[in-house]
Amino acid sequence: MNARAAALLGGRHLAAPSVPFEPLTGAHRLAATVTLALAAFMNVLDLTIANVSVPAIAGAMGVTPDQGTWIVTSYAVSEAIMLPLTGWLATRLGQRRMFQLATALFTLASLACAASPRFPVLLAARTVQGLVGAAMIPLAQAMLLAIYPPAKRGLALGIFVMTTVAAPIIGPLAGGWLTDHLSWHWIFLVNLPVGVLCVTSAQALLGRYETPTRRLPVDLVGMALLALGVGSLQIMLDKWLSLDGFGSPVIVTLACTAALALSLFVAWTLTSDHPVVDLRLFTRRNFVVGTVCLAFASVAFFGTNVVVPLWLQTQMGYTAEWAGRTLAFSGLAAIVLGPLVGAHIHRADSRAVATFGLIVFAGFAIGSSMFPPNVDFWTLALTRLALGLALSCLFIPLNTIYLAGLDPLQAAGAVGMANCMRNIGSSFGTSLLTSMWAHGSAAYGAELAGRLGRGRAPVTDYLQRLHALGLHGPAAAAWLRERVIAPQASLLSTNAVLQASAAIVLCLLLLIWLARPPFRAATVGKD
Numbered sequence: 001m002n003a004r005a006a007a008l009l010g011g012r013h014l015a016a017p018s019v020p021f022e023p024l025t026g027a028h029r030l031a032a033t034v035t036l037a038l039a040a041f042m043n044v045l046d047l048t049i050a051n052v053s054v055p056a057i058a059g060a061m062g063v064t065p066d067q068g069t070w071i072v073t074s075y076a077v078s079e080a081i082m083l084p085l086t087g088w089l090a091t092r093l094g095q096r097r098m099f100q101l102a103t104a105l106f107t108l109a110s111l112a113c114a115a116s117p118r119f120p121v122l123l124a125a126r127t128v129q130g131l132v133g134a135a136m137i138p139l140a141q142a143m144l145l146a147i148y149p150p151a152k153r154g155l156a157l158g159i160f161v162m163t164t165v166a167a168p169i170i171g172p173l174a175g176g177w178l179t180d181h182l183s184w185h186w187i188f189l190v191n192l193p194v195g196v197l198c199v200t201s202a203q204a205l206l207g208r209y210e211t212p213t214r215r216l217p218v219d220l221v222g223m224a225l226l227a228l229g230v231g232s233l234q235i236m237l238d239k240w241l242s243l244d245g246f247g248s249p250v251i252v253t254l255a256c257t258a259a260l261a262l263s264l265f266v267a268w269t270l271t272s273d274h275p276v277v278d279l280r281l282f283t284r285r286n287f288v289v290g291t292v293c294l295a296f297a298s299v300a301f302f303g304t305n306v307v308v309p310l311w312l313q314t315q316m317g318y319t320a321e322w323a324g325r326t327l328a329f330s331g332l333a334a335i336v337l338g339p340l341v342g343a344h345i346h347r348a349d350s351r352a353v354a355t356f357g358l359i360v361f362a363g364f365a366i367g368s369s370m371f372p373p374n375v376d377f378w379t380l381a382l383t384r385l386a387l388g389l390a391l392s393c394l395f396i397p398l399n400t401i402y403l404a405g406l407d408p409l410q411a412a413g414a415v416g417m418a419n420c421m422r423n424i425g426s427s428f429g430t431s432l433l434t435s436m437w438a439h440g441s442a443a444y445g446a447e448l449a450g451r452l453g454r455g456r457a458p459v460t461d462y463l464q465r466l467h468a469l470g471l472h473g474p475a476a477a478a479w480l481r482e483r484v485i486a487p488q489a490s491l492l493s494t495n496a497v498l499q500a501s502a503a504i505v506l507c508l509l510l511l512i513w514l515a516r517p518p519f520r521a522a523t524v525g526k527d
Contacts, residue, residue, distance in 0.1 A: 021095075021146035021209045028205065032147055033159060035201040036140040039103050041163040042194050043136045046110075046129065047075060048171030049187045052320045053179045060184065061119040069242070074123055076427060077234040078130030081227045083420040086138045087413020088276045094210040095412055099139040100202050105132035107195025114188040137164070138415035143206065145403075145411060151346065154400065158342015161395045162335050165388075168305065168426075169331035173324030180321065222268055222276045229261030233424065240431035241438065278413050287414065289515040290402025291421045293354070293508050297361075297394055298425030300501035303433030304365065307497045310437065312380075315490040322377070329381045333388020341392045350397035350519040354512050357394030358505045364390060365502035369495035373487060397519075401512075404519040433497050440493030441486075448485045 024032055050057070050071050058068030090098050109129035116122035141160050148156040178186040236254035243251050269275040281287050309327060312318040318326070345353060364386040371379065399418075406414050 019208050019210070021143065021206075021211065023149040024147045029147055031201065032205045033144065033156070035198050035205060036144045037159055037163045038194060039099070039198040039202075040137050040140040040160065041167050042191055042198070043106065043133050044164050044167035045171045045174070046133070046191070047072075047079070048168045049175040049178075050075070050126075052172045052176045052324075053184045053187055056179050056184045057122070061122065063119050067119070069238075070123055071126055073235060073238040074127045075130040076238060076423065077231050078127045079134040080234045080420060080423050080427075081230045082131050082134035083138065083416045083423065084226060084230070084277045085223070086135045086416030087278060087410070088216075089135055090139060090142075090211065090412040092213060092215060094213045095139050095143055096202065096206050096210050098135055099143065100199050102132050102135040102139070103195055103202070104199050106136060107191055107199070109133070110188045110191035110195065114185040135416070137419055138412050141399075141415045142411040147206075152343070154345035154396070155339060155343040157345070157396050157399050158339040158392075161342070161392070161399060162338030165334040165338065165391045165395060166331035168302070169327050169334075170324075172309065173321065173328050176320040176324055216274045219272055219274055219276045222265060222272060225261050225265035225268060226276065229258050229265055230420070232258035232261065234427060237424070237427035237431045241435045245435065277417065278410070281410070281414055281417060284405065286404040286515050286519070287402045287406075287418075289511060290398050290400075290404075291418045293512055294395070294398045294402065294418060295421040295425035296504055296508055297358075297398070298422045299429030299432065300361065300365070300504040301391065301429070302426035303429030304498060304501045306430050307433050307437045307494060308368075310434070311490055311494045315487045326377065326380050327384065330384040330387040330391065333385045334392050337389055337392040338396065342396050345396055345400055349517065350400045351512050351515055351517075353393050354397040354401070355509060357390045357392070357397070358508055358512070360386060361390035361394065361505045362502040365498045365505075369498040369502075373491050400519045401515045404515075404517075433500065436500065437493050437497050440496050441490045444489035444492045445485055448489055 023029075054068040054071060057071060058064060061068070086098075093101065106129060109125055109132060112125035113122055113129060116125055141157075144156045144160055145153050174190075175187050178184075178190070232254045236251055236258060239254075240251060246252055246255070266279065269277060269279050305327065309318075309320075309323040312323040312326065313320060341353070364383065367386075368380075368383060402418055403411065403414060
């Protein structure tokens with residue numbers, strides 16, 4: 001190991017490592033790729049697979065549906081807290097050991113979730129699942145990049161992004177199917193064989209490799225401030241809609257707590273001798289551009305990915321499973337296109353590829369906002385193939401940009417921080433756009449209802465036809481509100497959300513060009 005690497009790792013505190021990671025070849029690399037990608041897929045899947053099962057779990061556990069949503073919130077909060085700590089944990093244990101430990105504990109926590117006899121036990125198991133599983137995604141990505149030669153790291157990113165984009169789309173579909181055809185326990189039990197396979201395969205394929213480690217003092221103050229700040233922020237975002245935003249004292253308290261704790265965390269970390277998070281990453285232009293774009297793109301993607309199924313299920317008569325089938329087409333496109341885009345990303349300017357992805361995303365959102373009220377399944381589903389193209393051409397170059405210039409020893413911490421930004425963006429997008437959709441539906445409904453008494457010819461003709469069918473007075477007006485006004489108002493609000501998503505991604509067109517090439521990872525020992 002050269003002098004710079006030794007300095008980075010603390011000199012005399014350096015523990016004797018195993019063989020450093022190196023590019024693999026042939027079947028060995030393929031098997032390791034499947035192992036790492038599968039572990040990341042399982043982890044991201046668990047963030048969304050439980051969403052559609054909340055009513056079934058709440059009913060079985062004897063709690064209200066609102067209380068049941070803590071199954072989702074507890075996982076998201078605990079994962080958000082631990083993601084920024086990934087780099088620090090990998091430094092102490094090594095990337096491969098930490099990955100195997102996290103995956104093994106995640107699998108055991110999944111078993112505990114499935115076997116929970118009461119709701120508090122399930123909630124505790126879900127919290128543990130998020131805490132221990134947070135490191136799986138960044139460590140899988142860091143090791144995946146390490147086992148590919150520099151010329152093929154774009155392909156590695158393509159494969160990885162493919163799994164993390166497809167998983168949140170497939171999650172609700174898989175959760176709905178398992179709950180309807182088996183039981184809610186299976187949304188956790190399916191993790192057991194996958195987890196065991198990933199742990200044993202990682203040992204067999206990568207057991208001889210490890211990153212250097214060192215023992216640093218534990219910054220308990222920094223950890224406590226980070227947990228308090230990120231945890232409060234994540235809970236605030238997850239409960240924003242159900243608690244009526246800043247109209248709720250709980251939301252205001254959480255917002256103030258998050259702002260104060262995170263401000264103190266930044267001040268403490270910048271003056272600490274052994275910080276738990278490397279905030280120096282934010283002094284790098286490409287890291288800031290890449291992660292900010294990733295966060296705001298997640299606002300648009302995850303927000304629409306929640307609102308559109310809500311509209312389909314509440315107004316279009318879709319079941320959860322059929323709504324999931326509609327969304328799954330974008331995931332299928334990402335699975336096919338992700339590796340193709342990644343394999344060729346090194347031949348193009350990542351900013352140009354991301355720009356293309358942003359424009360396609362905006363085109364998809366604007367086009368979808370023009371659908372008629374009676375739009376059919378295949379139109380909805382096939383249109384989402386364009387979204388899959390957009391996501392493949394957006395998230396892969398964004399990963400390339402924020403990793404540019406970082407050596408393998410910095411990768412785990414950088415990916416952990418980037419994924420934390422992505423999680424916050426997805427939670428913010430879900431809360432913001434879902435709230436916008438709910439309030440918009442009410443506002444459009446009130447506006448359309450106000451036209452009923454204005455003597456307009458179409459309304460009068462429609463009411464006369466209802467009278468002919470035996471509906472008179474308040475009954476006719478109620479029928480008109482429920483069968484005509486509510487669907488129209490919901491559609492108008494859905495269109496507004498899609499247009500807002502398009503506006504968000506179009507605003508990133510200028511920001512993305514602030515990044516500076518070259519967009520390649522550094523090698524330890526090179527300046």
